[in-house]
């Protein structure tokens with residue numbers, strides 16, 4: 001018998017509604033490890049809601065969400081994060097008065113197994129863990145090229161750098177899947193190109209799978225392996241960037257908007 005591995009992530013007929021209004025209807029897709037998957041769709045299509053279902057902020061009324069074959073429906077957000085699913089937010093959620101270093105180090109919290117008491121008793125283990133934390137944080141600061149800002153309070157930094165720090169904090173959790181909700185929204189061309197490069201580096205160097213939600217079609221068509229298209233909470237297309245660009249349903253939903261890279 002062939003050995004069959006479960007997909008990394010499965011959405012099966014996920015349905016979510018608010019007071020009878022459907023935000024997601026029968027949303028289904030499958031992702032494999034290391035994949036760069038994009039979810040696109042007009043405003044209000046349900047993209048952020050899908051993230052919220054996945055990381056336990058919303059509980060869908062219908063369907064199932066499986067991580068490596070096991071249902072994670074109804075799991076608390078912190079438990080989902082512990083499984084290895086991290087996210088960044090549509091609106092930056094950092095601690096503005098804390099430094100870049102402190103904000104990124106916060107992401108390590110979830111990976112630290114030594115409680116304060118154990119830490120006091122097994123000093124050696126705590127120390128080893130602290131060293132490992134520092135090493136990881138330095139690796140991230142390096143990868144995202146934010147060395148120059150490491151000691152600045154995040155609130156004082158340009159928007160594009162803040163978005164990078166938020167990405168760094170998610171990476172500090174050493175996720176297997178990273179959810180990026182509009183990582184280049186509000187960025188200029190140069191900042192967008194930098195972010196595209198970092199996203200590709202994360203996949204190449206760290207092998208982390210990602211779901212990218214983005215309105216910047218140029219970016220999505222350029223870097224995504226596969227794209228899922230939502231409209232009014234329903235999947236209206238799925239495929240490679242080329243397939244999606246030539247899908248009549250998708251073209252219709254985006255009528256008047258530029259779909260090509």
Ligand SMILES: Nc1ncnc2c1ncn2[C@@H]1O[C@H](COP(=O)(O)OP(=O)(O)OP(=O)(O)O)[C@@H](O)[C@H]1O
Nearest residue numbers: 018022023041042043044045046047048049050090
């Ligand atoms: N907590 C909530 N209460 C009520 N309705 C909600 C809630 N969250 C989302 N919705 C509704 O669900 C639908 C999908 O919203 P969602 O934020 O997921 O869209 P989106 O695709 O992320 O849009 P955008 O591109 O503008 O970020 C919208 O009609 C929205 O008003």
Ligand SMILES: [Mg+2]
Nearest residue numbers: 047048049090
């Ligand atoms: Mg959104």
